[in-house]
Amino acid sequence: MARLGRSTWAFGERQVAVMAAATVAGSLEGQGPLSDAFDVVLDDDRVGQDTWERAEQWMFRRAAGLACEKAGTPPESLDLVIGADLNAQLTSFFIGLRDLARPMLGVYSACASICEALAVSGLAVSTGFADVVLAGTSSHTCTAERQFRYPTEYGVQRPPTAQRTVTGAGAAVIARGRGPWQITHATIGEITDFGVKSPWEMGAAMAPAACDTLRRHLDDTGRSLDDYDLVVTGDLGRVGSNILRNLLVEEGVAKPDIVAARVFDCGALIYREDQPEVFSGGSGAACSTLVTFGHLFREMQRGRIRRLLLCATGALLSQVSAQQGETIPAISHAIAFERGD
Template sequence: MPAPKKNGVQTVWFQNPPVIVATATIVGSKEGQGPLGHTFDKVVEDGYYGEKTWEKGERRMLAEVMNTAIQRANLQPQNIDYLLAGDLLNQIISANFTARDLGIPFLGLYGACSTMYEGLALAGMLIDGGFAENVLVGVSSHQSTAERQYRYPTEQGVQRPLYAQRTVTGAAAAVISRQGNGPVITHATVGRVIDLGQGDPMDMGAAMAPAAADTIARHLMDTGRQPEYYDLYITGDLGTYGRELAVKLLQQKGYDLSSRFSDCGVLIFSPEQDTHAGGSGCACSGVVTCGYLIQEIRAGRLKRMLGVGTGALLSQISCQQGETVPGIAHGVVIEGR
């Protein structure tokens, strides 16, 4: 017998759609100066956020949004069944140490920049499966911590190519519950790891675009829905060039989504901010989704969206050994009520 909540090959549907009851966001100064600056809860001018290191500053941001989301849901940490969180640092230390302080049963996630949507998908499964009443999902990233881990010492000031993206400094959290008021999660499409041989660690948009196109096409095939069903298709952080590539790949598959396809990495910065191809990082899709997009759904300006978190599954070791950059993309349907 097929799994009763499996919809096609890679998609699941939720019989009792989990509710996004509360969200919280915090960003750095450059993100706050961008076109979505007014949609974030807090803008931090100091990259250290009052701490001694950038890593501790990132951890403070993550802890703050998690506590804020819990408070907005009128809950206490002990009311949260599971914490699902991750970041870009080795061994997801931002999430690990924050989980230590919160004391909530913890499942650490690493999906690179797709982690927010991976968390939303898993939260939906836990709740609709009857295993949880409330799940907290959170992510963080930081330009200065990620840059020196994945690329070059920050102090070196290495010039980046124009197709590179800037890691978003910030953190986002969402409380997903079995009942309550807010947008609902109705479907999730778990992505496959796709690698078409792109090996430049600076060009993550090109590495992730094939996975994004694969997941979107698979979701439409699994559900039997027409492209017009969704008001918006939005990827996590393909950036300017990655978005263009994903649109072309989808056209080759028979889907023309160009008029309703956007990207969080494109939206969060303006061209005048000189971030080259746009934003990236776990916080990129995290803050745009938990800030701007959820606000648009709550206001009724957006009814149905397929959000697709995208991640480049590389490490500094794999790059040094000449490996290519595999991509992953997880899709989650969020609808207003």
């Protein structure tokens, strides 16, 4: 356990384990290429609730309950619950999990929140301040559109650079020692702001943050892109992911063929391009969580990925900041995973 370089926490190879992870996916996510990677796929994104917000809270609660079940951890033995969502004042996390009656920490880095939650979990677990932590995030396309842009009922037209907020929730149980997946490093992001103002251009706003954090992670750890079987960003979408690939080459982080072979984006992976209204791809606090906890963890178990770097990406705007003409600061935190033995 140590701090490496400017901003990376190294937890050691077998100190912090993901014991189990669970995912609940919305209906469109369940029709995508990763459909069979999720534990629960919903037919109805409202799951019988009277508001979209309560539906999202239900998903968070279901994912948390499932993760505890899969880990064999009764919720009452959790030392800490760390989570986030995109709703103002994190109501999906706090209201969704209010019955847990365990110590709770709300965190927020927009769609990079799952990495912040896992980083703080790793910090608490690796140092013995907690033995078992639950970490998770949720998002819902209908709560997020209302939160950041327009009520979905308006039917506002979206440009091709827009992204669809992923509907779903994911949670993981983190504990000290060895498990199916290890968390080995966390790199805490810094803000970049390249002046993008449009909430329909999140990929462009966030790509520089992903580049910055990825470069800093490699500097801090002395690793190169080649040391990872896969590097995934959180939700740059196809547009933002292309910007990132160009940036990585321009800034000399890696050669084009390495970048093309190694760097992918959860927002581009979660939907097929021909699915309705997915535009540039997925986004949202659940996007990287669903793809990582569902699809990529399974790929690691199958032996196809040994070492994975998740650089989740967050656009730090609000409806008010967008309406006030503010530029969009962005942040990216990275978590390095290894296959457990």
